[in-house]
Amino acid sequence: MQKYFWQSAALASALTLIAGCSQSISDYTQLTPALKLDRFFLGAGQAYGVMHDWRGQQSVRFVADLCGEWQQGSGDLYEVFYFSDGRVEQRHWQLTQNADGEVRGTAGDVVGEATGQLAGNSLYWQYVLRIPYDGDTLDVTVKDWLHLVDEKNLINRTTLHKFGFKVAELTLSIQQLDANADCSALKQQVAEIAAD
Template identity: 90%
Template sequence: MQKSFWQKAAMAASIVLLAGCSQSISDYTAMTPEFKLDRFFVGSGKAYGVMHNWRGQQGVRFVADLCGEWRQGQGDLYEVFYFSDGRVEQRHWQLTQNADGKVTGTAGDVIGDATGQLAGNSLYWQYVLRIPYDGDTLDVTVKDWLHLVDEKNLINRTTLHKFGFKVAELTLSIQQLDANADCAALKQQVAEIAAD
């Protein structure tokens, strides 16, 4: 039995839509302003985020203080998170940014290395994050898209995956406050939270 014109058209449209669902970091090469970690994540910053579960329902929210220091492509990014459920958590990223835009990073709750690529106004990177879950911990794969809106503002869209399935999504905005700020106070706070 031959397929009708409309069935063929629907099938062709489905194939086009599926092919258009994936994105590549190279799609953003020509977009400006150019995103460089050592320009944006330097000095003090502030982040605001909302987590959604796999159904799209809003869950925990947070505000975070950030401060970054850089030396010749090597950076330390200190983060303190204040969650809506009362938790306070820290992360200390140790980052490397290469001239070709390749980015690598490590942190205490990241299993192995985070790896990614900068292009144009964007960064895509991926890593395995160990998160608290139901009195224990859970390792999830994080797929992170960061897009620089202007010199001081960035939008971050993150999906968390387990066994290949999306289990949560995170949306956050990050603002650079003072590129010349000293990180000593936040660095000390990160160390104190980590020691608890």
């Protein structure tokens, strides 16, 4: 009986420790500068990223061009990715940012809707991404943390999950280059890649 008690106590302590270590978006409410998508993802930006597989080994690197247009809390974010293995891919996010910090988004390779919450200098959001895999496609759950470092620089840490297991991790830095840039050229490039 005593052995069972100590095993139960050890398990409860471990679960408490694990639960205590998990982060919440509310942890960042007081941090500045405040992240507002319609400010940071406005105009031209550039991102640099590295993907690691489930073993922690670097699998692919990329550079991405970004450009965003916003009007009254709704925005279009255009992205073109240049991968180290020669692939070029695009994504067109259609985003909404509400006054309470709720964020929603859709894109061509996102299944359903992405949902998240802004607080302080951070955004946490989650969605299901459909990716090319071995001649077919694979749906993975994406958990995305974005942290604004200063007005022009943001760090993004992403984990990808399948059947509840982490299968990859992505780290990228994003820099806003010119908030007044015209998105027409990148918008056209996104449309051309999507049509191929």
